Amino acid sequence: xxxxxxxxxxxxxxxxxxxxxKLDNNDSISQDIDIxxxxxxxxxxSIENVINKVIRVLSNLAISEENGLIxxxxxxxxxxxxxxxxxPNQHSEELLVHVLMALNNLSYYDDPxxxxxxxxxxxxxxxxxxxxxxxxxxxxxxxxRVLGNLSRSQRIRDILxxxxxxxSAIHHCQSDNVELLxxxxxxxxxxxxxxxKRECLKIHHGIDSLINIFDYSIQSDWQLSR
Numbered sequence: 112x113x114x115x116x117x118x119x120x121x122x123x124x125x126x127x128x129x130x131x132x133k134l135d136n137n138d139s140i141s142q143d144i145d146i147x148x149x150x151x152x153x154x155x156x157s158i159e160n161v162i163n164k165v166i167r168v169l170s171n172l173a174i175s176e177e178n179g180l181i182x183x184x185x186x187x188x189x190x191x192x193x194x195x196x197x198x199p200n201q202h203s204e205e206l207l208v209h210v211l212m213a214l215n216n217l218s219y220y221d222d223p224x225x226x227x228x229x230x231x232x233x234x235x236x237x238x239x240x241x242x243x244x245x246x247x248x249x250x251x252x253x254x255x256r257v258l259g260n261l262s263r264s265q266r267i268r269d270i271l272x273x274x275x276x277x278x279s280a281i282h283h284c285q286s287d288n289v290e291l292l293x294x295x296x297x298x299x300x301x302x303x304x305x306x307x308k309r310e311c312l313k314i315h316h317g318i319d320s321l322i323n324i325f326d327y328s329i330q331s332d333w334q335l336s337r
Contacts, residue, residue, distance in 0.1 A: 166192070166209045167209055170209065173213065176220065182217060183217050183222060183224075183227055184224045184225060184226070185226070189217070189225075189227060190226065193230070193234065195210050196210055199244075204247050207241075208249045211253035215257045215260065218257055221263065231264060232266065235258065235261050235267050238258050242255055242258070242276065243279065251291065252290050252291045253294075255280070255298055256297070258298050259294060262301035263301060268305060268308065271302065272302070276298065277299070277302055277311040277312075277317075280299050280302075281316070281320055284317065292324060299312070299317070299321075
């Protein structure tokens, strides 16, 4: 990466606006990045590719507990991931998926010094917006995975119930996407830890959906039934 690209990358992260200088605010990013002859667009794509790779490295490093604890205590690093999530229309779906995957790995560690732990309510509310956007199902899957980690906290479970995430999870129990089923069932397991939240499964036909999944998984995917 040239010095010029590095400078633009640094400024873009600070401002949380990863877009060409001449981008028309009325057009979506996905439309503009198709114009491959535009030098500003090519520069934008180059910057986003670099960010994608950096996030993937962080995500892989976080698999190690030693590395994961170091990363989650770096407020400046995790705050950048939050900022990227706050502007979904300005970034590609690929980048957002990688951000969510990194947060899934990082939110696994329940550490009081973690930026994620200290800002879990903000993150949960951001993720609720992602699970409601079914046009980007890869993001939905990854967002539910992060919520599976965050919902170990009763405070977060209360927020999810207020946001009707239980209904969304039950709705997705009808999906034939196995990865999505794994993720939503993880959230439902945590929600039903609290006795006052179990009624949702009965009211919204969640029990029937889970029985259907159980029957299906016994026949075709025994790991899902565990």
